[in-house]
Amino acid sequence: MRIDLHIHTSPRSSCSHLGLEGLSKEAKRLKLDGICLTEHQVVWSPEDVEKLAKEGDIRVFRGNEFTTNQGDILVFGYYKDIKELLTINELQEEVKKAGGYMIAAHPFRGFKTFGIGQLQMTVEQACRRKVFEFVDAIEIGNGKLADDENDMARKVAEKLGVPGTGGSDAHRIDEVGNWLTVFEKEIKNELELVEELQAGRFTAVKGN
Numbered sequence: 662m663r664i665d666l667h668i669h670t671s672p673r674s675s676c677s678h679l680g681l682e683g684l685s686k687e688a689k690r691l692k693l694d695g696i697c698l699t700e701h702q703v704v705w706s707p708e709d710v711e712k713l714a715k716e717g718d719i720r721v722f723r724g725n726e727f728t729t730n731q732g733d734i735l736v737f738g739y740y741k742d743i744k745e746l747l748t749i750n751e752l753q754e755e756v757k758k759a760g761g762y763m764i765a766a767h768p769f770r771g772f773k774t775f776g777i778g779q780l781q782m783t784v785e786q787a788c789r790r791k792v793f794e795f796v797d798a799i800e801i802g803n804g805k806l807a808d809d810e811n812d813m814a815r816k817v818a819e820k821l822g823v824p825g826t827g828g829s830d831a832h833r834i835d836e837v838g839n840w841l842t843v844f845e846k847e848i849k850n851e852l853e854l855v856e857e858l859q860a861g862r863f864t865a866v867k868g869n
């Protein structure tokens with residue numbers, strides 16, 4: 662089951678230029694079986710998601726992308742808006758209570774521009790980032806990142822023995838599906854999505 666786990670739509674994510682018009686149809690054209698709407702700090706209502714799913718005859722799931730003191734975290738199975746900045750500890754506590762799942766989003770975004778020290782960072786050093794102590798998985802394929810930034814995330818996930826997810830982080834329609842997560846089983850609802858994530862039955866794959 663091919664799912665793009667990381668998509669931002671307008672107007673719920675103010676940075677996005679991706680309207681709902683045609684989104685689920687485009688996902689279908691790309692042979693995706695599902696998409697996850699992961700707006701910044703805001704969760705979709707189940708009714709709106711249902712409407713979008715019907716329109717494109719595709720599964721639509723809700724997630725969320727929270728900004729913490731340790732970077733952006735994709736969260737599944739936790740359906741609350743959070744307006745204030747949370748520390749990673751606070752977020753983890755909330756998500757654990759809800760039985761949810763946390764993924765470090767684009768952990769090495771911009772690592773080439775951090776300067777020479779970061780460029781020479783070894784995988785061992787990269788593994789010591791605090792954020793990795795709190796997450797269940799690492800996004801190893803993000804459509805907005807350069808290949809070497811994704812590669813570093815992949816190496817870190819392998820070294821730490823943590824599963825890796827893929828998602829486009831689309832903010833425009835032509836970005837949808839350029840990274841995705843392929844699940845082994847069919848996923849019919851959000852509960853099953855969290856179950857399959859927790860079971861680790863998935864692989865990150867580069868899309869179109």
Ligand SMILES: [Zn+2]
Nearest residue numbers: 726733766767
């Ligand atoms: Zn982000």
Ligand SMILES: [Zn+2]
Nearest residue numbers: 667669726830
């Ligand atoms: Zn994002």
